[in-house]
Amino acid sequence: MERKKIQEILEFEVNQQDRLDKFLTRVYPEFSRTYAQELIEEGYVFVNHLPVNKPAKRLKEGDKVILLVPEPEKLEINPENIPLDILYEDESLLVLVKPCGMVVHPSPGHTSGTLVNALLYHVKDLSSIGGVERPGIVHRLDKDTMGLMVVAKRDDVHRNLVEQFKERKVLKLYRAIVQGVVKWDYKLVETNMGRHPIDRKRFTVLEEGGKYAKSEFFVKERFPKHNATFLEVKIHTGRTHQIRVHASSLGHPILGDKTYGFKAQEFSKKLLEMLKGCHMLLSYKLGFFHPKKGNWLEFEVQDAEPFTSVLKYLRESL
Template sequence: MGKKRIQEILEFDVKEEVRLDRFLASAYPEFSRSYIQELIEGGYVLVNGLLVQKPSKKLKVGDRVILLVPEPEKLELLPEEIPLRIIYEDEDLLVVVKPCGMVVHPSPGHTSGTLVNALLYHVKDLSSIGGVERPGIVHRLDKDTMGLMVVAKKDEVHRSLSEQFKERKVLKLYRALVQGVVSWDYKLVETSLGRHPVDRKKFAVLEEGGRYAKTEFFVKERFPKHNATLLEVKIHTGRTHQIRVHASALGHPIMGDRTYGFRSQGFSKRLIEMLGECHMLLSYKLGFFHRGEWLEFEVQDVEPFASVLNYLKEVF
C-alpha cells in the first residue's frame, strides 16, 4: 500500500493486552480487520510514537495507538445489474433486504454477485469508509442468512451508524426456525465466542479467550409434528455467527445450518427441498437513530423463510 494523503488522525488508549490488528478492528469498527492489517503493514499505525508494521504485535495496558487514516482509494468494483429490494432510501442511507445466497461484500472466491456489486449499480454514491471492497457496508449478514441491512451513502452517516452498533443502540431482531421442539419459553445466553480451536472456519463457545456475546431467545410457536420451533431472537452484541453458535449450543441448531449441527433426518423431503442451502434465520426488524429521528423497519415475507414457516403451520 503506497503512502496517501492523511485525512484523519485517531488516537486510542489500550486497556487490555491484545493484538494490534484486533485492537484497532474493535476500537474503529468502520474498517474491516483485513483493511486494518493493510494499514498497519503500509505504515499508517504508530504505537507509543513508533511506527509498527506487524499486525500481530502484542499491545500492553497503557499503550497509545495512533491510526493515520488515509484518503480513500477510488472504488474499482464493477456495478452489476442484480435485482435489489430497497424498502427505504434517502440522501444519506438506504435499507435493503439481503436475499439468502448473496455475499455482502467481495472477498477471495466472491469477487462478483455481491450486495456491494448490486448497490453500485442502483446507488450513485456510497460511503468510502471500510476500504475499497466494502463501500457503504455498516454491518453484515452471513451469506445464507436473509433480511434487513442498512447501507450508508455518506461517511458521516456511516460513522454515526457504526457508533450506534458499537454502543448497542441499534434494534436488531431476528426470527429463527430451529430444529427440535424447545422446552423452555425464554433463554438468555451469555458466553465468550471465538474461532473454533480445530475448524478455523467456524466459531465456538470458549471457556477462555474470545469475545463476550449476548443473545436472547423467545419462543413464538412450536411445531411438534415437524420437530421445529419458531424463535424470536434479540442480539445485544454482533459477533460473527453469534445466533448460529448460541442456538447450536442450546441443542437447537438453525434449520438448514449444517455447519452448526442441523441434520435433515426426520424432516420431509419437501421441507428439505424448500430449505435449499438457506439458513432459516431472518433479520426481520431493524431500528436506529438517523438525523435525530428513530427509524424502524420490519419485513416478514422474505423467501424461503416465509414459505417454510407457512409449510410448518399447515394443518394435516
C-alpha cells in the same frame, strides 16, 4: 514473481484425509478454492514444514499445514445490475432486504454477484469507509441468512451508524426456525465467542478469551410433528455467527445450518427442498437513530422467502 508481504501465519492439524486445496477452504473460508489453489502454486503453503505447490496433494490425518496469508490485493469491483429490495432511501443511507444466497462484500475469488456489486450499480454515492471492497457496508449478514441491512452513503453517516452498533443503540430482532421442540419459553445466553481452534470456518463458545456475546431467545410456536420450533431472537452484540452458535449451544441448531449441527436426515424431503439451501434465520426488524435527522427509524420485513413458505408449511401441516 515478487513475494507479497505476509499478513498472518496460521498452522492447522489435519483431522481427516482431504485434498490440500479443499482443506484450506474449509479451515479458512475467507478464501475461495480458486484463490487457495493460487496460494499453493505460488509457494505460500507448507505441509509438514515442506513447501508444496500442488493443490491436489492428498493430506492424511495428523499432517501439519502452514498457511502464509499474504496481504490482500486491492480487488477490482465492478457494478452489476442485480435487483435490490430497497425499503427506504434518502441522501444519507438506505435500508434493504438481503436475500438468501447473496454474499455481502467481495473477497478473493468472490468478486461478482455480491451486495456491493449491486450497490455500486444502483447507488452512485456510497460511503468510502470500508475501502473498495466494502463501500457503505456498516454491518453484514451471512450468505445464507436473509433480512434487513442498513447501508451508508456518506462517511459521517457511516461512522455514526457504526458507533450506534458499537454502543448497542440499534434494535436487532431476528426470527429463526430451529431443530427440536424447545422445552423452555425464554432463554438468555451470555458467552464468550471466537473462532473454533481447529475448523476456522466455524465459531464456538469459549471458556476463556474471545469476545462477549449476548442473545435472548423467545419461543413463538412449537411444531412437534416436524420436530421444529419458531423463535424470536434479540441480539445485544453482533458477533459473527452469533445466533447460529448460541442456538447450537442450546441443542437447537437452525434449520438448514449444517455447519452448526442441523441434521437433515431427521426431516422430510419436502421440507428440505423448501429450505433451498438457506438457513431459517431472518433479520426481520431493524431500528436505529437517523444519523443526520436524529429521529428513530424502524423497519420490518413482511415477507422473505423461503422463510415465509417454510413457516406456513409448518403451520398448515400439523
